[in-house]
Amino acid sequence: MQSTHLREHNLSLVMRAVVAATDPVSRATLARSTKLTKPTVSKLVEELVAAGLVEEHSPVSQGSGRPMVPLQPAKHTVLGIGLEIAAEHISCLGIDLAGEPLSTRTEYLEVTASNVAETVATCARLVEKVRADAGDAAPVGVCVAVPGRMSPDGESVLAAPNLDWVDVPLARELRQVLNLDHLPVLARNDIRLSVLTELAKRPDESFMYVRGSTGVGGAIVLEGKVLEGVHGWAGEFGHTVVEPGGALCRCGRHGCLEAYVSYHALRERAGLRRDVLIEELVEELSRSTDRAEVIGTIGRSLGLAVANALNILDLSTVVLSGYLGPIAEEIAPFIRETVDRHALAAEVGEIVIERSDDLAAPALWGAARAAIWPILDSPGHWIARSTALTD
Amino acid sequence: MQSTHLREHNLSLVMRAVVAATDPVSRATLARSTKLTKPTVSKLVEELVAAGLVEEHSPVSQGSGRPMVPLQPAKHTVLGIGLEIAAEHISCLGIDLAGEPLSTRTEYLEVTASNVAETVATCARLVEKVRADAGDAAPVGVCVAVPGRMSPDGESVLAAPNLDWVDVPLARELRQVLNLDHLPVLARNDIRLSVLTELAKRPDESFMYVRGSTGVGGAIVLEGKVLEGVHGWAGEFGHTVVEPGGALCRCGRHGCLEAYVSYHALRERAGLRRDVLIEELVEELSRSTDRAEVIGTIGRSLGLAVANALNILDLSTVVLSGYLGPIAEEIAPFIRETVDRHALAAEVGEIVIERSDDLAAPALWGAARAAIWPILDSPGHWIARSTALTD
DNA sequence: ATCGTATGTTAGTAACCGAAACATACTAAG
DNA sequence: CTTAGTATGTTTCGGTTACTAACATACGAT
Numbered sequence: 001m002q003s004t005h006l007r008e009h010n011l012s013l014v015m016r017a018v019v020a021a022t023d024p025v026s027r028a029t030l031a032r033s034t035k036l037t038k039p040t041v042s043k044l045v046e047e048l049v050a051a052g053l054v055e056e057h058s059p060v061s062q063g064s065g066r067p068m069v070p071l072q073p074a075k076h077t078v079l080g081i082g083l084e085i086a087a088e089h090i091s092c093l094g095i096d097l098a099g100e101p102l103s104t105r106t107e108y109l110e111v112t113a114s115n116v117a118e119t120v121a122t123c124a125r126l127v128e129k130v131r132a133d134a135g136d137a138a139p140v141g142v143c144v145a146v147p148g149r150m151s152p153d154g155e156s157v158l159a160a161p162n163l164d165w166v167d168v169p170l171a172r173e174l175r176q177v178l179n180l181d182h183l184p185v186l187a188r189n190d191i192r193l194s195v196l197t198e199l200a201k202r203p204d205e206s207f208m209y210v211r212g213s214t215g216v217g218g219a220i221v222l223e224g225k226v227l228e229g230v231h232g233w234a235g236e237f238g239h240t241v242v243e244p245g246g247a248l249c250r251c252g253r254h255g256c257l258e259a260y261v262s263y264h265a266l267r268e269r270a271g272l273r274r275d276v277l278i279e280e281l282v283e284e285l286s287r288s289t290d291r292a293e294v295i296g297t298i299g300r301s302l303g304l305a306v307a308n309a310l311n312i313l314d315l316s317t318v319v320l321s322g323y324l325g326p327i328a329e330e331i332a333p334f335i336r337e338t339v340d341r342h343a344l345a346a347e348v349g350e351i352v353i354e355r356s357d358d359l360a361a362p363a364l365w366g367a368a369r370a371a372i373w374p375i376l377d378s379p380g381h382w383i384a385r386s387t388a389l390t391d
Numbered sequence: 392m393q394s395t396h397l398r399e400h401n402l403s404l405v406m407r408a409v410v411a412a413t414d415p416v417s418r419a420t421l422a423r424s425t426k427l428t429k430p431t432v433s434k435l436v437e438e439l440v441a442a443g444l445v446e447e448h449s450p451v452s453q454g455s456g457r458p459m460v461p462l463q464p465a466k467h468t469v470l471g472i473g474l475e476i477a478a479e480h481i482s483c484l485g486i487d488l489a490g491e492p493l494s495t496r497t498e499y500l501e502v503t504a505s506n507v508a509e510t511v512a513t514c515a516r517l518v519e520k521v522r523a524d525a526g527d528a529a530p531v532g533v534c535v536a537v538p539g540r541m542s543p544d545g546e547s548v549l550a551a552p553n554l555d556w557v558d559v560p561l562a563r564e565l566r567q568v569l570n571l572d573h574l575p576v577l578a579r580n581d582i583r584l585s586v587l588t589e590l591a592k593r594p595d596e597s598f599m600y601v602r603g604s605t606g607v608g609g610a611i612v613l614e615g616k617v618l619e620g621v622h623g624w625a626g627e628f629g630h631t632v633v634e635p636g637g638a639l640c641r642c643g644r645h646g647c648l649e650a651y652v653s654y655h656a657l658r659e660r661a662g663l664r665r666d667v668l669i670e671e672l673v674e675e676l677s678r679s680t681d682r683a684e685v686i687g688t689i690g691r692s693l694g695l696a697v698a699n700a701l702n703i704l705d706l707s708t709v710v711l712s713g714y715l716g717p718i719a720e721e722i723a724p725f726i727r728e729t730v731d732r733h734a735l736a737a738e739v740g741e742i743v744i745e746r747s748d749d750l751a752a753p754a755l756w757g758a759a760r761a762a763i764w765p766i767l768d769s770p771g772h773w774i775a776r777s778t779a780l781t782d
Numbered sequence: 783a784t785c786g787t788a789t790g791t792t793a794g795t796a797a798c799c800g801a802a803a804c805a806t807a808c809t810a811a812g
Numbered sequence: 813c814t815t816a817g818t819a820t821g822t823t824t825c826g827g828t829t830a831c832t833a834a835c836a837t838a839c840g841a842t
Binding site: 790792801802803811812 | 813814815816817818819820821822823824825826827828829830831832833834835836837838839840841842
């Protein structure tokens with residue numbers, strides 16, 4: 001490592017500490033939390049303030065001693081742009097460093113294999129609108145959430161069954177259309193972006209994330225890092241077999257978890273109308289069938305898959321999201337039971353099963369956060385870049 | 392990060408590069424591989440040579456140009472001490488920085504709950520002998536491999552069924568008996584140490600490690616790091632249920648993998664005599680039963696457990712060790728089949744199933760390597776420490 | 783009015799790494 | 813035998829970084 005990298009490292013450390021703090025922080029507090037000395041922090045903060053990434057407010061007294069100068073992530077100066085492509089709509093969200101939404105826009109269209117160009121054009125239109133709404137805030141980058149399997153480099157969509165897409169070089173096409181010279185434009189899997197939203201609330205924790213929505217998605221988070229795996233789908237247990245030779249899944253095989261626990265599977269089997277909202281799925285199901293039975297179906301299948309994963313990874317926390325969130329407490333016993341059956345009960349501590357306080361569109365928010373990430377990770381690059389542009 | 396940490400980081404970088412290289416390396420080569428500049432490398436190497444951690448040989452011509460000065464990890468100067476506690480014997484191995492064995496000693500005794508003190512005494516005796524054998528080599532630390540569940544800090548054995556141990560503060564007791572002032576003494580799970588031996592051959596790779604021995608152990612390696620998990624048993628799928636309601640396992644539940652695929656289970660079910668060597672288990676079994684049936688039993692159970700784990704973690708490599716190594720090729724089809732059944736076949740690349748060229752005692756070797764680790768990780772500390780002692 | 787306390791700044795210092803030039807030691811060719 | 817070419821390793825110097833120690837600042841408490 002070179003000495004210049006050291007500075008970048010520390011700059012990022014301070015920047016992230018400022019963003020991570022919910023309340024304004026003083027330089028002295030930063031020095032303690034980053035384990036750097038006060039002069040060092042002052043130097044680094046000076047640079048961040050000069051670059052407009054951190055805001056300095058007027059001194060505030062804190063009991064005895066000299067009043068602190070509160071520092072906060074700059075508001076409305078920087079714009080992280082998140083996009084979400086779903087089967088029937090495309091949304092765009094712009095947030096600033098503080099995580100404040102600056103603008104949200106949505107357009108409705110049926111995304112299919114035949115209208116990739118139109119989809120890209122729509123994305124571009126939405127991004128332009130959000131940029132306009134955001135005023136002076138300088139764009140940092142764009143991240144697109146796609147419900148499908150992506151190439152690990154974030155360049156292209158390998159397969160997105162819901163959209164009927166195969167091998168679409170989405171990032172490249174967007175980059176060409178969007179007029180953002182050399183800013184990063186990446187495409188990522190929607191679940192892996194959703195989990196970032198959860199991760200913002202539990203930094204550095206280890207847990208398993210399960211989201212019930214159109215399909216069943218999941219991710220594994222180890223010490224604050226989302227596990228990728230060689231193909232980038234670690235933790236995706238939608239197609240784990242939970243009942244050998246069981247129900248036919250749309251992937252063509254039998255007994256997949258997704259064939260039991262997914263919006264489509266549950267809705268169709270209960271013969272409900274197509275326009276049931278995902279959030280209301282469980283309520284609707286309980287109306288037509290015995291609630292215990294519905295919960296039982298979900299719980300048993302999910303319990304097996306989740307318990308297996310927890311066991312192998314030696315994790316003790318599951319976060320349930322999507323329509324699984326509201327019924328987390330009801331599903332919990334099934335997961336617990338299977339875990340107890342699979343691991344030595346005495347060895348296992350209590351399994352923590354939590355519901356995610358889900359936002360309406362976690363993937364969209366995750367994408368926006370991911371777009372901001374480069375600034376937090378290497379503020380120096382950004383500063384160098386922006387000063388080079390203005391000169 | 393402080394500037395002094397930067398130096399430590401770079402020192403470690405150079406040290407590890409020297410050790411990782413199989414052949415002697417020049418300063419210039421190190422500069423290229425570590426991405427530091429030549430002067431920096433020279434400075435750092437100078438310090439390592441002065442401390443006796445790296446050896447400088449006489450210049451060797453390499454075609455044209457000035458001959459290089461070959462650098463190698465110092466031999467016989469430093470001693471990493473590994474211990475292995477098994478049910479019926481205790482072994483001790485001392486290696487140097489180059490990974491050369493300096494001495495191996497073994498004593499036989501039945502380790503049980505009643506003779507913890509004797510076990511510790513035996514360990515101490517073995518360590519003393521190895522130290523004596525190693526001559527001037529300076530001890531770096533001690534690491535003990537124990538077949539059981541350990542506290543994450545490496546201090547104590549929580550439970551080791553094979554030894555009938557529960558809650559034994561092994562590291563502390565050893566530290567008191569061994570006369571190694573303030574050198575690290577740690578106790579670790581044997582499988583997690585075995586995998587270090589494999590890891591030395593595949594640095595920075597990701598794979599799953601499965602070892603068939605008295606029981607069935609496993610570990611997950613992600614980018615060269617052994618996954619720990621909250622309790623420190625990530626990847627241990629010996630007690631994964633592979634057949635609900637199946638054979639009784641000694642853990643008290645039914646259908647565990649270990650109830651089918653373990654030395655004890657296989658030997659007892661075939662009615663073989665007790666003194667069959669683990670290495671010869673499969674051969675012996677094939678003599679009394681149909682080989683295809685034996686392989687089938689192992690393959691089906693293991694295939695299910697391994698395939699599930701690969702699927703969830705999105706890994707594509709399995710390394711089979713212990714008595715599973717020799718029959719890796721025969722088991723491979725079962726694992727492949729289950730993987731294909733569980734994951735979307737089109738999405739999965741080829742699963743690589745490899746055998747570990749197992750040493751006789753990988754856990755012992757892993758322990759010795761682990762004992763050496765502190766030097767590679769922070770040579771500066773070691774240098775400071777040893778100069779402080781000699782002054 | 784003074785003391786205590788916590789924040790933030792100002793030198794001055796020590797340490798680090800890197801760029802460039804140089805010294806070194808060999809091979810290969812004329 | 814000489815010269816050119818090449819790669820290694822060293823020296824010198826400069827720029828940057830972060831730390832130490834002391835100080836200035838701005839409050840509350842007594």
